[in-house]
Amino acid sequence: MGNAQEKPPGSGGGGPSPDQATAGMRRRSGGSMRKPPTEKGVANGSQKERSPAGGQEDQDRPAVDTSYLDAPAGALPPHLARFKNEGNHLFKHGQFGDALEKYSQAIDGCAEAGIDSPEDLCILYSNRAACYLKDGSSAECIQDCTKALELQPYSLKALLRRAMAYESLERYRKAYVDYKTVLQLDTGVQAAHDSVHRITKMLIEQDGPEWREKLPGIPTVPLSVQQQHRDRPVSAEVAQARAARAVQEEGQRKEARFTLLKQEGNDLVKKSQFQAALEKYSECLTLKPEECAVYTNRTICLLKLNRFEEAKHDCDSALQLDPANKKAFYRRALAHKGLQDYLSASSDLQEVLQLDPNVREAEQELEVVTSLLRQSLMDSTAHTPRV
Missing domain, CATH: 1.25.40.10 (Tetratricopeptide repeat domain)
Structure with missing residues (x-):
């Protein structure tokens, strides 16, 4: 998931990733975050794993592949790229609390190192928002998505995740605005189409025939931004989703x-x-x-x-x-x-x-x-x- 912002949300594929967090939204009770794994295990792979009996694992057992940790991640320096890559890996395997911690470490590290890379920070905030969304922490998800959008206006994934968080909190007018903005960027996002249809019915029941007048203003996405989204290479997952649609x-x-x-x-x-x-x-x-x-x-x-x-x-x-x-x-x-x-x-x-x-x-x-x-x-x- 090197550049998490490049893939549209809700697409299929192998396991889930932060960029696929928008495909389904289930709220959970509790929501306490787990402690991140120790650096001895998955993070650096430098320590040999111990068996339950206290001895070393069988030497014939294949080593865990951690090469993904050293993959480039935008303009992030290697030590921060490792945090991001590990967060992606943990999210893909459903460990949302642990992934959140890794993204937080990367965000804090950028602040400490004085790194000014809006695109990379937008991705980190958007990915951490996906963790919050999966954990049912909708308010925190909205905060992170808003930060991501301040860094990169019209970030499709941040808009979609914030819309889903608004909807989960029954803030339907704000959700409607974000979903409609998403569709200006990419009309192929089926989750946005379905949600607009669903929320429209709710707003008509809630506000009556004048429901449109009570909506916040829907921003007009500049044509140049729309063209940039259309010109981006399409991933296999996105192509599959569009073909299905x-x-x-x-x-x-x-x-x-x-x-x-x-x-x-x-x-x-x-x-x-x-x-x-x-x-x-x-x-x-x-x-x-x-x-x-x-x-x-x-x-x-x-x-x-x-x-x-x-x-x-x-x-x-x-x-x-x-x-x-x-x-x-x-x-x-x-x-x-x-x-x-x-x-x-x-x-x-x-x-x-x-x-x-x-x-x-x-x-x-x-x-x-x-x-x-x-x-x-x-x-x-x-x-x-x-x-």
Whole structure:
């Protein structure tokens, strides 16, 4: 997590990191911080670990890799970079209290050394805010995020973490403003979209139709800053999150289009405009080819247009999706009747009545089909020459 500010929050990946603290927010009771691990262990790796019995660990046991501690961290000197890197490592492994201590040591070290690096300090404050957020210390999270934003205005992660902390304290107006500012920087942050939608409902219930007038002013992010965010290299996690959002949005668009087409088809059937309705249902099936109800609806149009073979195929498709669909059996019986296959029609109608003995239309149609079947048998017998 070398430069923690470069990755947008809420992205997936391996284990959690301070930059992923915004992906989920759970408040905890208690919230007391644990003591940081001794420098003998993870921090410098210079001391050999002791076994519970007091002796040295087996020499064959592989050494713990601590090379990450010496990775560069912006403009921080090596001893402060180690604090930051260890904080990142601890946060990734869920040790939020210990990570907080390391970030605090790095922040204090910058003050003592007179280091003036707004970008690095912004990252440290933002990362420590992520620890506070994970620990349920929302007020402290807000303080650190505000410090980070004083150093680097429009820091996306600091804004998002502060918004989540405000929301946890039910300070919905301030949360709304920060979430909307985040979306000016990156419209792909799904957590911000979801939260704006959720908080809008709360504010409408709380403040009524005039809720917007009670909001603090939403700052306008300069276009140059927006462009800087867009031009930054996208990490694999961010690309994955954006791709998932694109898939979700495409699914929503398809669902809306499908619902509209189906309703238009239904309205056209009521007006007896069967050819037009058939086209609407056919378009529906290009969007959702496994929607059983559309097959049975399209069958109505095909029957009315005397396209019995196609109607039968649509009923077959519906029954593959739903083997106990009464409408599909009934309408396939009508298709068989149109094709003068009275035996198959009779079989389908009996299937309907077996599923539901109270379908009056099936009883009446079965009487008609039985009569037609009897007549066709008689005609067949009359035209069969005697040997």
